[in-house]
Amino acid sequence: MPEDPMAKFSPTAQMPRYLQAFQCVGPACPETCCSGWRVTIDKATFKKMKAIGDEPLRRRIAIHLVKDDDSNPAAWGHLQMEDNGDCGFLDADRLCSIQKQLGANALSDTCNHYPRQFQQVDGEHRVQATLSCPEAARLALTDAEAMAPVAVTLEQFANASELPPGMRWNDGAGTPKVSHLGGRVLHDLLVSLFDAPGLGAFDALALGLMLVRRVNGYVQELAARPEGSTPREQRLQDLSELFSRFMDAAHNTQLLEVVRGLEAGTRFAPDMLRTVTRMIWQRRLTASARTMLGDVVAGLRLDEADEQVARERWAEARRLHWDDWARGHGHMLRNYLVNSLQSSLIGRHFGTPQALEDAYLDLVIRAALVRYWLIGQMALHGDAFTPEMAVRTVYALSRSIEHDRRFMAGVLQTMDEQGIRSLATGVVLIQ
Numbered sequence: 253m254p255e256d257p258m259a260k261f262s263p264t265a266q267m268p269r270y271l272q273a274f275q276c277v278g279p280a281c282p283e284t285c286c287s288g289w290r291v292t293i294d295k296a297t298f299k300k301m302k303a304i305g306d307e308p309l310r311r312r313i314a315i316h317l318v319k320d321d322d323s324n325p326a327a328w329g330h331l332q333m334e335d336n337g338d339c340g341f342l343d344a345d346r347l348c349s350i351q352k353q354l355g356a357n358a359l360s361d362t363c364n365h366y367p368r369q370f371q372q373v374d375g376e377h378r379v380q381a382t383l384s385c386p387e388a389a390r391l392a393l394t395d396a397e398a399m400a401p402v403a404v405t406l407e408q409f410a411n412a413s414e415l416p417p418g419m420r421w422n423d424g425a426g427t428p429k430v431s432h433l434g435g436r437v438l439h440d441l442l443v444s445l446f447d448a449p450g451l452g453a454f455d456a457l458a459l460g461l462m463l464v465r466r467v468n469g470y471v472q473e474l475a476a477r478p479e480g481s482t483p484r485e486q487r488l489q490d491l492s493e494l495f496s497r498f499m500d501a502a503h504n505t506q507l508l509e510v511v512r513g514l515e516a517g518t519r520f521a522p523d524m525l526r527t528v529t530r531m532i533w534q535r536r537l538t539a540s541a542r543t544m545l546g547d548v549v550a551g552l553r554l555d556e557a558d559e560q561v562a563r564e565r566w567a568e569a570r571r572l573h574w575d576d577w578a579r580g581h582g583h584m585l586r587n588y589l590v591n592s593l594q595s596s597l598i599g600r601h602f603g604t605p606q607a608l609e610d611a612y613l614d615l616v617i618r619a620a621l622v623r624y625w626l627i628g629q630m631a632l633h634g635d636a637f638t639p640e641m642a643v644r645t646v647y648a649l650s651r652s653i654e655h656d657r658r659f660m661a662g663v664l665q666t667m668d669e670q671g672i673r674s675l676a677t678g679v680v681l682i683q
Contacts, residue, residue, distance in 0.1 A: 262405050263412040265377035268591070270391040270398035271368070274381065279346040283386050283540045283647065285366055286339040286348060289655060293317065295328035297360040301350075304358075309341075309349065316340035326361070337536075361416050369595050370416045377415065379406070380595035383588065384650035386540070389643050392591055396583040399590045430474055430487050434467035435608050437491045439593055441498055446586045451504075452578065453585045454623075454682050457616055458511045459504055461678050464612050466494050468605040511679060521680050522566045523559055524672075525624040528617070528663060530554060532652050541648035544641070548625050551632030566624070569631035574623075577630070577637070584642050589619060613667075613678055614660050620681040622649060 293301070301313050316339075319329045334340055343349045350358050357364075367385035371378040383389040392398050409415055441463055445456035470490060474482055497503050533545055533554075549555055551569065552562045578585070592615060625645050630637045653659050667673035 261411065262407045262409055263377050263415060264403055264405050265370075265379045266401050267379040267404055268381075268392065268398060268594070269400045269402050270395060271379060271381050271388070272402060272404060273391055274367075274388055277387050281386055282644075283538055283651070284338075284342075284346060285385060286342050286346075286363075287333070288337045288538050288651065291331040291333075291339065291360070292327040292362050293329040293331065293360045294362075295325040297358075298328045300358060304354070306353065309353065312340055312349070365416055377406070377412065378594070379404075380591065382595060382650060382654065383591055383646050384655055386643070386647045389647040389650070393584040393587050393643050393646060394639060396587075399587050399594075430467070430471050430491070434464075434470075434491060435611065437495050438463055438467070438608070438612070441495055442593055443590060444499065445504075446590050452582060453589055453619065455508055456586075457589070457619060458508060458679070458682050459498055460612065461616070461675055461682065462507050462511070463494065463498055464609060465675055467491070467608065470494070471605045511682070519563060521620065521683065522563050522624070524681070525620060526552070526554060526559065526562050528621060529624065529628075531663075532659075535652065538648070538651055540644055541652050544625065544629070544644050544648045547632050547641075548628030551628045551630070554628075565631050566627055569627045573630040573634065573637065574627055577626075581639060581642065584639065584646075585619070585622060588622065588646050589615070592618065609675060610664060613664065613673070613675075616678045616681050617660070617663065618649065618653065621653075622646065625649070 298317065298319070301317055304310055304313060316332045317329060318332050320327060322328075331339055331341075339348070341349045343352065348359070348363070351363075367381040367383075367388045369380045369382060371380065381388040381392065383392055406415070438460060442456060442460045445451055445459055446453060448456070474487075529545065529548060533549060537545065552565050554562055556562070622645060626637075626642060629641055629645070633641070664673055667677065
């Protein structure tokens with residue numbers, strides 16, 4: 253049963269095991285969370301900060317705390333960053349002067365809870381972390397068992413009403429659209445497949461692609477029936493049957509043979525990923541992202557006009573290094589994808605087949621980009637490529653893309669303009 257939000261006890265939440273061990277490393281962090289992006293301030297914190305009389309904090313607040321026009325209590329204002337992107341409250345030790353002098357309770361929800369993300373799934377509390385935090389990324393990626401779920405009492409909250417609102421996923425008692433339910437099935441299926449023995453992350457993504465196609469086919473089938481003729485229970489049963497088929501090893505083996513037999517196009521995928529990488533390279537990047545992408549650009553010669561050079565260097569590095577690395581460190585990509593599913597995909601609204609397809613393409617593009625960037629660095633570093641470089645790749649991608657929803661929307665729009673926004677594109681990227 254869901255907890256009573258006003259009950260006088262700390263709520264219990266499910267979280268991945270790595271998050272239990274998370275502690276901010278402060279100035280030792282290679283990429284501080286106090287620089288490089290917009291920090292929103294909730295209404296309660298905004299008022300508390302305005303009431304601070306301590307100097308020099310009061311002078312800093314007058315300069316850096318800005319009221320927004322929006323009346324949203326969760327985003328009442330924001331912090332005006334320094335010209336170099338740093339928060340104006342960072343002190344000489346690269347620590348937050350507000351937290352140091354007044355404690356964590358004086359921080360905004362954004363600062364106090366980062367990198368944690370809070371969810372409610374059918375009334376149950378879940379906590380995840382964004383891997384834009386280098387320490388969270390290190391913990392999540394380097395341990396093969398990091399994503400194992402654990403139940404934890406959130407002792408910092410007196411009751412469930414104190415939890416940040418976060419994302420909520422509730423089917424409700426009505427008859428939701430089947431693609432909304434299909435999104436939940438897709439999430440549960442992929443989490444199971446990523447843990448299946450002998451099944452690689454991209455094989456799991458390929459099976460997920462097949463499920464999206466089946467769900468969309470079922471949506472079209474329902475549309476041809478009289479409205480209201482298929483009750484909620486029947487829809488859930490039909491989707492459960494779809495799910496169960498994908499838990500059959502023989503069925504999955506047959507599907508993967510079909511996917512591998514498709515003409516993937518050896519030029520399209522690296523050319524598309526090269527284009528997206530060059531788009532990101534032109535953006536304002538953090539130091540770690542700039543270093544990582546600099547290695548990719550150098551390794552694949554992306555600064556040269558000849559696309560064939562980049563294609564050949566990518567293919568050679570993939571042949572020489574990728575398979576061996578994936579056998580020894582495949583859990584890093586798997587953990588990244590599972591964390592992505594838990595922290596973002598489940599909270600997306602799957603109200604239409606297009607929304608379900610777009611959410612899945614988003615996931616596939618990010619997975620393909622991670623692999624492309626890893627291979628690009630292998631082209632430069634060869635056998636000297638390290639797990640630490642893979643961790644840096646993930647938190648750089650997270651900061652560059654996952655915290656800017658407009659970027660992936662722009663990528664999908666570009667795919668629209670080129671007529672390549674489809675699940676077939678997903679097949680090519682997976683291949």
